[in-house]
Amino acid sequence: MKKRRFSAALTAALAAALSFTGMASETKIEQSGGTASQDVSAVYTPVKEAEVVYSVDIKWGSMEFTYTAPDVVKTWDPESHTYSETLAGEGKWTHEEKANEIVLTNKSNKALTAEITVAMLQNYSGITPELSAANLSLKDASIGATTSTPGTASEASTAITLKGALTDKTASKTTVGNVTVTIKDAEEVQP
Amino acid sequence: MAKKAKARQDKDRKSKIVMLVLLLIAAAAAGVTVWALFFRSPAPELAPDYAPKKAEEYAEPADAETEEKMEVSEGGGAVSMIYKKEAAVSLSENMVSLMFQNPSKSVNDIVLQLVLAQEDGTETVLAQSGTLHPGYKVEQLELMKEAAKLAEGTYTGRFHVLYYDPDTAEKAVLDGSIEDIRITVTK
Amino acid sequence: MKEKKMTAMLLAAILALPAGEAVFASDAAGPAVNPDKTDIKATYVEGTVKTAPVYSVDVQWGSLEYTYDSAKTITWDPQTLKYVETQGTPEWSCGENADKITVTNHSNMEVGVHLDYTKTDANISGTFDQNDFTLKAPAENSEQAAAESKTATLTVGGQLTETEEKKKIGEVTITVTGLEEPAGELKSTQNVEYSTTLYKTAKPGVYKATVECPEYGYYYFQFIIDGTTYYTSDNGLKTNRPASIYMTQGTKEEWILDINKLSITRKTIS
Numbered sequence: 178m179k180k181r182r183f184s185a186a187l188t189a190a191l192a193a194a195l196s197f198t199g200m201a202s203e204t205k206i207e208q209s210g211g212t213a214s215q216d217v218s219a220v221y222t223p224v225k226e227a228e229v230v231y232s233v234d235i236k237w238g239s240m241e242f243t244y245t246a247p248d249v250v251k252t253w254d255p256e257s258h259t260y261s262e263t264l265a266g267e268g269k270w271t272h273e274e275k276a277n278e279i280v281l282t283n284k285s286n287k288a289l290t291a292e293i294t295v296a297m298l299q300n301y302s303g304i305t306p307e308l309s310a311a312n313l314s315l316k317d318a319s320i321g322a323t324t325s326t327p328g329t330a331s332e333a334s335t336a337i338t339l340k341g342a343l344t345d346k347t348a349s350k351t352t353v354g355n356v357t358v359t360i361k362d363a364e365e366v367q368p
Numbered sequence: 369m370a371k372k373a374k375a376r377q378d379k380d381r382k383s384k385i386v387m388l389v390l391l392l393i394a395a396a397a398a399g400v401t402v403w404a405l406f407f408r409s410p411a412p413e414l415a416p417d418y419a420p421k422k423a424e425e426y427a428e429p430a431d432a433e434t435e436e437k438m439e440v441s442e443g444g445g446a447v448s449m450i451y452k453k454e455a456a457v458s459l460s461e462n463m464v465s466l467m468f469q470n471p472s473k474s475v476n477d478i479v480l481q482l483v484l485a486q487e488d489g490t491e492t493v494l495a496q497s498g499t500l501h502p503g504y505k506v507e508q509l510e511l512m513k514e515a516a517k518l519a520e521g522t523y524t525g526r527f528h529v530l531y532y533d534p535d536t537a538e539k540a541v542l543d544g545s546i547e548d549i550r551i552t553v554t555k
Numbered sequence: 556m557k558e559k560k561m562t563a564m565l566l567a568a569i570l571a572l573p574a575g576e577a578v579f580a581s582d583a584a585g586p587a588v589n590p591d592k593t594d595i596k597a598t599y600v601e602g603t604v605k606t607a608p609v610y611s612v613d614v615q616w617g618s619l620e621y622t623y624d625s626a627k628t629i630t631w632d633p634q635t636l637k638y639v640e641t642q643g644t645p646e647w648s649c650g651e652n653a654d655k656i657t658v659t660n661h662s663n664m665e666v667g668v669h670l671d672y673t674k675t676d677a678n679i680s681g682t683f684d685q686n687d688f689t690l691k692a693p694a695e696n697s698e699q700a701a702a703e704s705k706t707a708t709l710t711v712g713g714q715l716t717e718t719e720e721k722k723k724i725g726e727v728t729i730t731v732t733g734l735e736e737p738a739g740e741l742k743s744t745q746n747v748e749y750s751t752t753l754y755k756t757a758k759p760g761v762y763k764a765t766v767e768c769p770e771y772g773y774y775y776f777q778f779i780i781d782g783t784t785y786y787t788s789d790n791g792l793k794t795n796r797p798a799s800i801y802m803t804q805g806t807k808e809e810w811i812l813d814i815n816k817l818s819i820t821r822k823t824i825s
Binding site for chain 1: 608610612613614615616617618619621622623624625627628630633634637638639640647653656666672676679681709717721723724725726727729730731733736755759
């Protein structure tokens with residue numbers, strides 16, 4: 178008798194558990210030929226948004242600059258029979274066309290930013306680099322894109338100019354500094 | 369007489385022991401030298417001035433078709449990079465899984481570093497590739513020794529991308545840094 | 556006075572005579588009967604127990620809600636600047652026990668259970684791992700929990716069109732039939748007279764009978780369901796005219812008669 182009561186209690190507990198795990202409803206049929214029906218339904222799982230694929234092109238010029246020192250003007254002093262020297266104006270930095278340019282192209286399906294930094298080596302700290310744009314914004318290339326319509330790659334560029342004097346008279350294609358392009362996701366603008 | 373002979377014998381025995389010990393030390397030293405010279409894999413030079421002669425061993429061909437090279441001005445450089453911003457470090461396997469591709473249209477070779485900034489501001493290079501030529505991608509790299517000290521967890525690091533002239537192997541004046549790489553470290 | 560005595564003695568003698576005969580007769584038939592007492596005897600015979608069928612079948616339904624994963628993946632191609640759609644193998648899934656239908660029989664007779672799936676979306680089908688089964692009646696005085704139950708699982712397949720809302724794709728209908736319930740009579744109308752009871756089965760339109768014919772020969776069986784007469788033949792059921800079916804003497808057979816398919820399935824039992 179005890180066994181029966183135990184098994185009955187256990188079965189009741191299991192039945193209760195079943196009723197809480199996915200069993201939605203109950204029906205009773207009380208006649209031969211009786212029927213009961215239940216709808217079957219389906220939910221469509223939306224297609225997941227495409228993962229971000231990062232693709233960035235960087236093009237840079239030779240970054241070779243030529244420093245032309247200012248002219249030296251020698252003035253004769255007839256009293257001392259010596260020349261005194263003065264510099265006419267300031268030195269000049271020149272470069273080949275596009276040699277100082279850096280161009281970035283974003284083909285990612287994500288907007289990016291690029292920060293350009295120029296670090297001069299310790300021995301050339303007298304030279305100051307200047308950037309036409311230190312921070313570049315690169316739009317998401319997938320805007321407007323579908324499986325049949327292409328998006329548009331976004332491009333941005335900056336140019337480096339140098340100021341100050343190159344004091345190392347022996348410099349010949351000497352490395353005076355480095356450029357780093359730091360790429361990050363653009364911060365999303367909250368609507 | 370007998371005493372003298374015994375003393376001489378003792379002296380001889382001691383000399384032999386000393387010579388044996390010295391011989392063993394010499395042999396050990398020779399062994400270490402041979403190992404260090406011929407068998408030890410040296411740690412790679414970080415951010416080398418010239419591209420490593422050896423191509424990255426885990427590099428795989430990436431492009432189905434070879435693309436037209438990017439335009440580049442004389443003395444300049446051009447690279448295209450395709451990458452994912454996740455890296456998974458397995459300490460037990462001493463490997464990191466990631467995805468970085470140098471498409472065939474790139475002009476320059478690449479050396480890729482996975483870098484982690486520590487709390488004190490110093491940076492640790494967790495992995496550095498060999499030379500990744502245009503048309504190749506890498507999906508796993510061997511970890512550097514320093515990576516073994518990492519605890520399990522998630523970190524934010526960066527890719528430091530170094531560019532090299534394909535003809536002279538010289539490092540370019542410009543390098544790249546890709547921020548916010550999610551690094552997951554597991555045993 | 557003398558006359559009265561004589562009359563009484565004569566009367567007594569007359570009365571004694573049949574009693575004596577009765578004694579002789581009973582001597583011939585059996586033991587003596589006490590003329591003062593006669594036993595009334597009664598014998599108890601069990602009455603026929605009539606049990607009315609009581610049907611009580613519990614049906615527990617899972618939610619019958621399914622999720623369709625189209626396995627479509629969209630990836631960005633930075634070389635073409637287009638999205639690329641790739642198609643994997645679509646998958647159907649559901650929550651734990653959502654696809655289960657459990658039927659429990661609390662009736663006082665065996666029942667047959669039949670499950671049907673009717674699709675409302677032409678591209679999606681549903682199948683059961685078992686859609687016809689029987690459930691025995693619980694033993695008298697047994698616990699509620701001891702009632703027999705069986706569970707069927709509904710699997711759906713096919714392609715669901717993209718939709719944002721939950722969509723009805725079909726309907727499950729369960730039919731319960733008392734198995735010992737007679738449906739009619741299977742009767743031989745010509746040659747040899749024979750009839751047997753026709754019983755319902757779990758499946759609507761399908762009946763069974765046990766047939767054991769007394770003689771060899773061709774029998775012309777028929778039965779009536781919902782006003783339609785069905786005739787048995789060696790080629791199945793006919794509805795237009797009587798037909799014969801050959802029977803072997805002494806062979807006991809179980810017949811399944813399907814009026815949906817007009818078929819007869821015969822199985823020899825002994």
